[in-house]
Amino acid sequence: MKNGSEALPAREAATLALDAPVTAVKGVSPARAKALGALGMATVRDLVCHFPRRYIDLSVVCTVADARIGSSCTICGTVHEVKLKRPKPRLSLTEITLTDATGTLMVTCFRQPWLADQLKPGMAVAVAGKVEFDYGFKRMTNPFLEAVGDGGREGVAEGMIIPVHPATEKVSPAWMRRLVGNALQKARTTLDPLPLELRRKYRLMSRQAAWASIHFPQSMDEVRDARRRLAYEELLLLQLHLMMELEERTAGAEPVAHVVDGPRMQALAAALPFELTDEQAQARDELLAALAAPRVANHLLLGDVGTGKTAVAVHALAAAADSGGQALFMAPTEVLARQHAEGLAPLLEGAGLRFALLTGSTPAIDRAEALAALAAGELDVLIGTHALLEPDVAPARMTLAIIDEQQRFGVEQRARLLAKGPAPDALFLTATPIPRSLALALFGNFSLSYLRHGPTQQVGRTTTVVEKRSIGQAYEAARAALERGEQAYVVCPLIGVGAEARDEAAGAKRSVEDEEAFHPRVAIESDADLPTDNVTAAETEAAYLQTKIFGEHQVDLLHGQMSPAEKQAAMDRFRAGETDVLVATTVIEVGVDVPNATVMVIQDADRFGLSQLHQLRGRVGRGDKPGEVFLVSASQQPAALTRLKAMETTDDGYELATYDLSLRREGDIVGNRQSGASTLRLVNVVRDGKMIEAAHGDARALLDADPGLREPAHRALAREVRLQFGRGHGAIGG
DSSP states (O other), rough: OOOOHHHHHHHHHHHHHHTGGGGGGGGOOOHHHHHOOOOOOOBBHHHOOOOSSEEEEEOOOOOOOOOHHHHHHEEEEEEEEEEEEETTTTTEEEEEEETTTTEEEEEETTTTTTTOOOOOOOEOOOOEEEEEEEEEEEEEEEEEEEESSTTTTTOOOOOOOOEEEESSSOHHHHHHHHHEEEEEEEEHTTOSSSSSHHHHHHHHHHHHHHHHHSSOOHHHHHHHHHHHHHHHHHHHHHHHHHHHHHHHHHTTTOOOOOOSSHHHHHHHHHHOSOOOOHHHHHHHHHHHHHHHHOOOEEEEEOOTTSSOOHHHHHHHHHHHHHHHEEEEEOOOOHHHHHHHHHHHHHHHHHOOEEEEEEESSSSSHHHHHHHHHHHOOOOEEEEESGGGSTOOOOOSSSSEETTTGGGGGGGGHHHHHHHTTSSSSEEEEEOOOHHHHHHHHHTTTTTEEEEEEOOOOOEEEEEEEEEEGGGGHHHHHHHHHHHHTEEEOOOOOBBBBBBHHHHHHHHHHHHHHHHHTTEEEEEEEOTTOOOOOSSOOHHHHHIIIIIIOOTTTTTEEEEETTTTHHHHHHHHHHHHSSSSSEEOOOOSSOOOOOTEEEEEEEEGHHHHHHHHHHHHHTTTSSSOHHHHHEEEEOOOOOOOOOOOHHHHHHOHHHHHHHHHHHOHHHHSSSOOOOOOOSGSSSSTTTTTTHHHHHHHHHHHHHHHHSSOOSSSSGGGHHHHHHHHHSSSOOOOOT
8 A cells, every 4th residue: 555655646637637638537528628628628527527417316206196286396217108290390299108107207308309219118217306297197208307217327226316517408417427436536646635634623635535426416404415525615715815915905005003093083972963873883893993903995885775874985085094095985876976975075174184076077177286285295185976087086195995886897997096105904894685605705805894774864765666557546645645745767778779779788687797797686686587579668667757747847867877966967967856756877876875766667677687776766765864775666577576576575675686596507607707606506694694694704713823824734624715816826735
């Protein structure tokens, strides 16, 4: 038997072989390699990590007689007859008659003509799918089908668990199993990147054992243990990557330990016209602690709609000024930037801070004056939009950057703002509700603060789901509000109609996805959001409401394709009460604050994600007048209506976000747009919250003890981080 030193080269070779081309796996021909490439598999590692999407447990089967109509189950039987039919020229239909001791099951498989050649009478077959009843027989349509027993493919024996891997037409599930099994043979002696102390701490199986168990388990308990090990590894690698990324970004720069009890901070406390809630005070203290620390702060303030994020963030501006620094405060829209400037003006002036506003429509003279003051160090705070990213915006000493609704900016835009100072602290604000477990998974290099509750003086709102045919109920509520001297919003997903609307719908979906770059479709949008057909258009709706519904009131229009000046004018008219009803797209989703608006009608509400609906409804019920929100839907899908009904039962954005996550398949929980998120193949942030917390703490402890993971016991782990996230080369010793 070889000792450890003799075995190590073989283990290194096996580990390096994981990243060999997929053609190194037995059975992968050039044609199959091309088909695997279409699934994103280019290396041996990709095949090994191509995990089953489900399992057929042949040790727990149902008889035909016991199979319940409408339920999904696995049935084992004998092929009695196979018929190939072609009801249409390009449509093939294979009908299989399956029998067991209790009855007959009809199985219909569309566009799988090869089954007529593969399945013969007398063969033992297992099928898994939904049971239906039609023409006097229980039936399954396009179920998973596997030959079992002595004549079965791949030697699968009855009583075992069959993994079902994602496959393609050119690589069947059976062939995928064979190729994965061959890839596992090449990975038998690879190095385990998890340090031994972590494996012992959580009683985790080895990586090789986990790979074998998740692909070819002997029991479902094995699957759970394997998934636990591999999911923890995914999380630890991601957390290490995020934390190391922040350290690399700030390497060599001298961080600012901000003064958090200076004269401007004290003046700000005196200028506040209200007392912070306990939750706001806690978030303020957490923020100031991050700013005061002798390292670069990366702080994320997550505040549900109307919880007072800006009241907390203004303390960071005072700390920057007290420290002799400057702050840039960037908002995604001119409407919101202007609102910030107007709302913060009394506080900033009361604290003795000099500030200016910079947007795309700022007059040239005012712009030049603001930039000169910024460059001379005579300006403490510059509030603005993307205009802050221009090269001539050059602060003398920027020590703080605040980015509001940061998910609406791309990674490059955020980096450009931070690059305007040597090592500025960063504060990111978002109203998108993200449960803590998901926030840690996506933002492991951030410190976090939460605001979940609004000030007590807000009276809140009620939400009602309304069928399209009963939309009059919503309009009557809006009319009653107008008669009381209040105002109303009507929100539509699209702007135009016809072919143009279809183009806009495609653009709307892209823009929604872009806005979610850091948190893609998680508790925000589903793949079906904002489709292109039968959607009420804002322009058409505005004209209809003005002529048919609210003829005696003033209806106005606001959407994202208007110029900044037009949008600002529309908002100014609405805020001043010159407009009674504002028909808008989701441009009003964030930041727009008109306390007199008390009713919101959201057309085609099923086309929006729950979190987006929650942010939209946060525009009403913000002051001393209760709000009413009506979610109008023409959908007949029970799942869509049940999802909307959740809006009626809770006004807690984080509760809604968690509920939205619970409805998703594991693969949908974390998308591919966030750096590193696509590596979370096995993690479910609802179920795995404690695991995420543990991995976050373990990653922090590892890097505190061994920055850069350079110790011999951590080199394999460091290599995995580099390979997963493109951090340099993959040499084992490096």
